[in-house]
Amino acid sequence: MLIVYSFTGVAVSVRRWFEVSPEAVMEHGARIELALLAPQPHRGTESAAQQTVVDQPFWRADLFNRLDRPSDSFSAAHFHPRFDGVEPSDRVWSAALTADPWTWLTQQLENVEKLLIGAGLDPRIAEADADDLRAFAPRIVTSAQQFSPEHPLSRDEDFRLTRDASERVRRMLALIPDPTPAVLDHLRPWLERA
Template sequence: MLITFSFTRLAVQVRRWFEIGPDATTERGARVELLLLDPQPHRGSESAAQRLVVDTPFWRADLFDRTDRPGAWAAAHVHPHFDGVEPSDRVFSPGLTTDPWGWLTEQLSHPGERLRDAGLDPAVAGDDLDDLRTEVPHIVGAARRFGPEQPMTRDDDFHLTRDAAERVRRMLTLIPPGVGYDREELRPWLEQRP
C-alpha cells in the first residue's frame, strides 16, 4: 500500500517497507519520501481526469527497526538527497532514533530545507511549501500506521509490501554465499509474481 499526498509540484509518499540486508537481517517500518510531480499537459475536456506523474525523488526517511533488535530503531536513517532515482548513502541521526516521530515532524515542517539539502531551489515548489507544512500531522499519522512498533504478522507485512517482491528477490542476490536467511519468513515475497 502506498499513500500519496500530492500538491501542485510536491508529493509525499508514505508506505510500509520491508527489506533484507546483505547480512540477512530484516528491516521493517515506515518509508516517507519527498518527490516532485512532473508537470503534465491538460488532456481532454474541462472535466477529464488528469495524469499525475510523481517521478523525481529528492529526500527519503526510513523509520525502520531491525527484527533482531526490536524497539531500538537500529535501522532508522535518512537519505538527504538522490542522484536521479538512486538514494544517497544512509545517514543515521541520534534524534531520529531517540524520537523518530518528532524528528519526522520537524523534517517535514521545513520542506524548503529538504529541497535545498538535495541541491534544489525551493522556489520550484512555490506555494506547496506552506500547504505541505499544514498537512504534516496527517502525513506523520499515516507514517505511524506503518511504523515498526505496529504489531504485524509476516502475512500482514506482505499484504502491505507485496509490490516489493521483485526488490526483495534482488536483495537476496546481494547476500554472500554461506550467509543463511529464513526462507520461510520470506516465502510470500519469493512466490509473488507480477
C-alpha cells in the same frame, strides 16, 4: 499499500516497507519519500481525469527497526538527504531521529525548503506547497505511524502491505551470498509472488 499526498509541485508518499540487507538483516517500518511532480499537459475536456505523475525523488526517511531488536528501538532508522536520479544517497544516521522519530519527521516535513537545498535543488520549487505541507505534516506523520515498527506485524501481514515489492526483495536476496534457511523462509511469500 502506498499513500500519496500530492501538492502542486511536490508529493509525499508514505508506506510500509520491508527489506533485507546484504548481511541478511531484515528491517521493516515506515518509509516516507518526497518527490517532485512531473508537469503533465491537459488531456481531454475540462471534466476529463488528469494524470498525476510523481517523479524525481529528492528525500527519503526510513523509520525502520531490525526484526531481531525490540519493536520500539528504531534500530535501523535512517534517512537519505538526496538522490542521484532515482538512486538514494548513502544512509545517514541521526541520534535525534532514533530518539524521537515522529517529532523528527514532523520537523523535516515542516521545512521542505531545507530538504530541497540539501538535495541540491532550488527551494523555490516548493514555493506554492511549503505552507500546505507544513499544515498537512501532522496528517502525514499520522499516516506514517500506522506503518511504524512499533506495531509489529506478522510476516504475512508485512507481505500484504508490501507485496508490490516482490521484485525488489528478489533483488535484495541476490545480494546475500549464503542466505540462511530462516531468511529464505521469512522471504518465501515475496519470492513466490509472480
